[in-house]
Amino acid sequence: MFYFDPTMIILIPGIILAMWAQSQVSSTFNKYSRVRSFNGLTGAEVARSILDSAGLFDVSIEQVRGSLTDHYNPRTKVLALSEDVYSSTSVAAIGVAAHEVGHAIQHNEKYAPLLIRNAIVPVANFGNYFSWILILIGIFFAATNLMYLGIVFFLAVVIFQLITLPVEFDASRRAIVQLEGRNLLIGDEINGAKKVLKAAAMTYVAAAANAILQLIRLLAIVSRNDD
Template identity: 60%
Template sequence: MFFDSTMIILIPAMIIAFWAQTKVNSAYTKYSKVRTMNGYSGQQIARMILDEAGLWDVPIELVNTKLGDHYDPSSRILRLSPEVYSGQTIAAAGIAAHEVGHAIQHKETYKPLVIRNSIVPVVNFSSSFSWILFLAGILMGLKGLVTLGIVLFSGAVIFQLITLPVEFNASTRALNVLKSRNILYADEVKGAAKVLDAAAMTYVAAALMAISQLIRLIAISNRD
C-alpha cells in the first residue's frame, strides 16, 4: 500500500494533537470547578464586555452543545454552551471573554479574521474535493489531478495557519479585559490563561497536522 510508509510523517503531529487535547481537557476540568470571587456567570461577563465595546446589539444565545461556544460573524450572534452561559467559574469566564474577543475583532475588522472569513467558502469546497481529486489522480495515473488535489488541500493549510493569530489575539483581548475591568482577580486571571493557552494549543496541533498531511501528499505524489 503506497500510503503506509508516509504515515510516519503524521506521527509527530498526532502526538502533539493528543497532548494538546489532554492538556485542554485537564485545564478545563480543573478550572470549571473553581468559582470566581465576583460570582459573575459567563453570560454576565460576556454582556458586560460586549456593552463596554459598544456591541449592545450583539445578542447572546444559549446553545445546548458542550463547548460549542462561538461567535457567528454572519449573524453577529454570540453563542455560549450551558456550562459557560450559566457557569460562575474561571473556565466559564475565560471562554466567554475569549468569544467576545472574536466579536470585537469583527467590529474592528481585524485583518486575520477578515481573511479567514473570506476564504471559508473556498476552504469548504477544497476540503471536500482535494482528497477525491488526489486519490483519483493517483489511481488513474493523472499527475494533473494529483497536483490539483494538493493545491486545493493547501487551502485548508492556509486556513489553519490564519486561524492561529485570530485565536491568540482573542485570548489576549480576553485576559486583558478580565484583568483591567477587575472581572477576575490576579490569581483567577492566571487560571483563565491556562485554560485559553491549552485551547490555543489545539489550534497549533491542527495546523501542524494540516502541514504534515500536505507534506505527506507531496511525498506520495513524488513517488516513482
C-alpha cells in the same frame, strides 16, 4: 490500501500533539471549572458586560448544547456559549466567554486576519473534501496534473489553519485585557483564565501542525506516484 501506506508515518507527530493538546484543554478546563470567581458573575453576564462596554449592543448571546462548543457567528452577530460556560460562574467559563467576545470585537474592528479567515472558509471546506478526490483519481489514472491540483486545493486548508493562529491568540489577548482591566477576574483568577486559554490555543497549534504534515504527506504520495 492507500490510507495505510508508509506515508502515514509522517502524521504520527501531529496525531500525538493533537492528543496531548486535547487532553490539556480538557484537564485545564475541568480544573478551573471547579474554581468559582470572586465576583459571582456567569459566563453570559461577563460576555454581556464586555460587549456593552465595547458598544456591541447588537450582538446577542445564546446558549448552545455541548461542551466547549462556544463560538461567535459574525454573519448573525450571535455569541454562542456552551452549557458549561453560559450559566457557570467559574474562572474557566469566564475566560472562555471573554475569548469569544474577543472575536466579536475583532469582527467589529475589522481585524484583518479574521476577515481573511472568514473569506477563505468556503475554499478551505471545498479543498479539504475535493483535494483527496482529485488525488485518488489522479493516482488511479496516473494523472499527475490532477494530483498536483488536489495539493493546490489542500493548500487552502493549510492557509486557513495558519491564519487561525493569530486570530485565536489575539482573541485570548483581548479577553485577558478586558478581564483584568475591568476587574472581572482578580488575582490568581487571571492566571487560571490564562492557563485555560493557553491550553485551548494549543489545539489550534496542533490543527495547524497536522495540516502542514498532511500537506507534506500529500507531496510525498504524489512524488512517489510520479516516479
